Amino acid sequence: MKKYIIFILATMISLAVASSSSAVTVDGVFDESGEWAGYHAAEDGVGSGGFVGPGWGGQDFDVEYLGLKVTGNTVYFGLQTGFNLGTGEVDWGGDTYYAGDIAINVDGDDFFEYGIRFSVSGGVPSFELYEVTSWIDPSYIASTPYLMDSATLLYDDTFFDGAYSEGVFANNSDGGDSYVLEGSFDLSMLALYLGGDIGIHWTMNCGNDVLDFETTPVVTPEPSTYILLGSAMAGLVAWRRRQKTKKRKDEQA
Numbered sequence: 001m002k003k004y005i006i007f008i009l010a011t012m013i014s015l016a017v018a019s020s021s022s023a024v025t026v027d028g029v030f031d032e033s034g035e036w037a038g039y040h041a042a043e044d045g046v047g048s049g050g051f052v053g054p055g056w057g058g059q060d061f062d063v064e065y066l067g068l069k070v071t072g073n074t075v076y077f078g079l080q081t082g083f084n085l086g087t088g089e090v091d092w093g094g095d096t097y098y099a100g101d102i103a104i105n106v107d108g109d110d111f112f113e114y115g116i117r118f119s120v121s122g123g124v125p126s127f128e129l130y131e132v133t134s135w136i137d138p139s140y141i142a143s144t145p146y147l148m149d150s151a152t153l154l155y156d157d158t159f160f161d162g163a164y165s166e167g168v169f170a171n172n173s174d175g176g177d178s179y180v181l182e183g184s185f186d187l188s189m190l191a192l193y194l195g196g197d198i199g200i201h202w203t204m205n206c207g208n209d210v211l212d213f214e215t216t217p218v219v220t221p222e223p224s225t226y227i228l229l230g231s232a233m234a235g236l237v238a239w240r241r242r243q244k245t246k247k248r249k250d251e252q253a
């Protein structure tokens with residue numbers, strides 16, 4: 001009987017653990033084989049002539065990692081790119097190019113309902129969440145959307161956790177600097193989300209490189225599930241105690 005109880009408890013605990021995946025550490029370091037494993041898209045780097053697909057420009061325009069992970073009702077997002085996210089600009093060939101907004105699609109169609117606008121000041125990022133009515137296309141239309149056109153601010157930076165860093169990272173095989181943004185916010189802020197997959201997208205105004213990723217949220221079970229689990233465990237413990245007491249009495253008798 002004891003073994004049976006241990007088996008039941010172990011099963012319940014492993015079920016509880018399996019239903020929630022681990023959190024992302026919002027520290028401005030994109031650990032693609034740890035915290036972001038299975039929850040990101042990765043680019044194939046810089047090709048010959050600086051090709052990053054669909055355009056050119058080398059490491060300065062290379063989008064390296066884009067992550068999206070929803071766990072325990074928290075939405076985590078992460079972006080690593082050779083594009084300077086600190087200034088939001090890259091000067092190249094006499095022109096200035098601009099970083100786009102982070103686009104979020106919550107209903108599986110082609111339109112991104114939400115946009116996250118970011119800026120970095122003194123190494124600290126700030127984020128704002130908007131509901132979007134229309135987007136501006138990049139030069140390479142295949143990389144659309146680029147920037148929010150018509151949008152309403154829903155939540156300012158106080159609703160976000162965020163971190164930024166720049167430097168040379170081992171997960172960039174092309175050499176040169178990369179720029180990393182990580183952030184998190186509460187899933188309830190995406191009021192239009194009704195279940196299913198959530199998509200994330202990022203590019204710059206030329207659209208020379210782009211990444212897209214879709215994730216299936218692992219939402220924390222309702223509190224009632226935990227109450228049920230808790231009372232079941234308490235019941236088992238009480239039953240064990242009664243068994244022990246009974247055994248002791250039997251032995252004394």
Ligand SMILES: [Ca+2]
Nearest residue numbers: 025027029030
């Ligand atoms: Ca991290």
Ligand SMILES: [Ca+2]
Nearest residue numbers: 105107109111
């Ligand atoms: Ca949509």
Ligand SMILES: [Ca+2]
Nearest residue numbers: 045062172174
């Ligand atoms: Ca790269």
